[in-house]
Amino acid sequence: MTDVLRYTAFSDDPAGGNPAGVVLDAAGLDEAAMLKIAAELGYSETAFLTAPPEGLGGEPGRAFTVRYFSPKAEVPFCGHATVATAVALGERIGPGELVLATRAGTVPVSVTREDPVTREDPVTREDPVTREDGAGGLRATLTSVEPHTEDLDPADLAEALAALDWPAADLDPAFPPRIAYAGARHLVLGAATRARLADLAYDFDRLEALMLRLDLTTVQLVHRAGPAEFHVRNPFPVGGVVEDPATGAAAAAFGAYARELGLVPDEAVLTLHQGADMGRPGVLTVELRSGDTRVRVGGAGALIP
Structure with a gap:
């Protein structure tokens, strides 16, 4: 057994x-x-x-x-x-x-x-x-392992937005859509408002098909709440799960993405809040160190009785 x-x-x-x-x-x-x-x-x-x-x-x-x-x-x-x-x-x-x-x-x-x-x-x-x-x-x-980011084809962005039922105007222009990697591939999209992030009802099959084609693990949806504070959500249809409550691999990928695009300093500690919209709040700490391209992601843990 x-x-x-x-x-x-x-x-x-x-x-x-x-x-x-x-x-x-x-x-x-x-x-x-x-x-x-x-x-x-x-x-x-x-x-x-x-x-x-x-x-x-x-x-x-x-x-x-x-x-x-x-x-x-x-x-x-x-x-x-x-x-x-x-x-x-x-x-x-x-x-x-x-x-x-x-x-x-x-x-x-x-x-x-x-x-x-x-x-x-x-x-x-x-x-x-x-x-x-x-x-x-x-x-x-x-x-994390060595991270990197790559550009997203405009047609793939359009398909992702259609699957999410997000108008393009709801994206935060400060967060260019990218695919980010730090052990697994994630599509990063910035939400212009917290309300947009909270309203998540997507086409499961359509998003899954796009993610399989692009070899994505999750879609990392992000809203900036402060200089080093973010709210995130992660649809995960390729895993057979509507949404992941707290996603460490995506947090690492996002840290690399944010640093590469100059959204945060080369050396920073970021706080990511995830799971609150699902009733399972969690906190992920993302540490970036100057001179080290790898990303550190930490958090607490507990036995589930």
């Missing part, structure tokens, strides 16, 4: 963030079995760990091969399932550095323990509660 763990990523509240499946020992599973587990679980992605390839590096017992499956297919990289996996590992082998071999490349992940926090009770939403043991939760920060 395969032990499938359930963790949420980018929130310390099991009811928030993006849930992921985590299989810490997938050595006996083939691709068909992994896909079956992911489909039965129904989360946007499930991560499957096996032994690391020779020469990967990292501390003994802290390096792994990871494969990610949506309910429909394998994907090369998944940020939220990486964070969920790192938190699950951190609870078992302690905070520290991890090295993950993914189809997209080698992904280092740092797991740290946060200071204890006080937040509203998850049931009553009224009385503040803290952990009885006084310990904070775990936080994981991944470092």
Whole structure:
């Protein structure tokens, strides 16, 4: 019997963030079995760990091969399932550095323990509660593979807008449409208003067809709330999911996109809010470092009982 763990990523509240499946020992599973587990679980992605390839590096017992499956297919990289996996590992082998071999490349992940926090009770939403043991939760920060962006054909933009039922006038001209990559490909579109972003009702089949043709994992819809603060949403029809509640790979791609286009400084910490429109609020922290083109994406995680 395969032990499938359930963790949420980018929130310390099991009811928030993006849930992921985590299989810490997938050595006996083939691709068909992994896909079956992911489909039965129904989360946007499930991560499957096996032994690391020779020469990967990292501390003994802290390096792994990871494969990610949506309910429909394998994907090369998944940020939220990486964070969920790192938190699950951190609870078992302690905070520290991890090295993950993914189809997209080698992904280092740092797991740290946060200071204890006080937040509203998850049931009553009224009385503040803290952990009885006084310990904070775990936080994981991944470092992306080398990112890049590419131009989007005007005909493909027109098709994306038609599938989303967005008039071109609803786009934010400060955010040129681009395809951005930091382990997986995402179409980045800027919404001129928060109301436009909140009103998401798209043609599932039409958008899926375009995304399959362009080899896209999600569509990253973005509204700027401040100099370093953004609200984002991610349709994910190619994974068999209407919307992803918190998307780490897209956050990394967006960080590279924003820096390349001069929308943010070369060195910056960005806050991305995602999932609130779905009732699963999460927070993704995107760190850009001057002199390092890779992007770091971090967030909290929690076991889903």
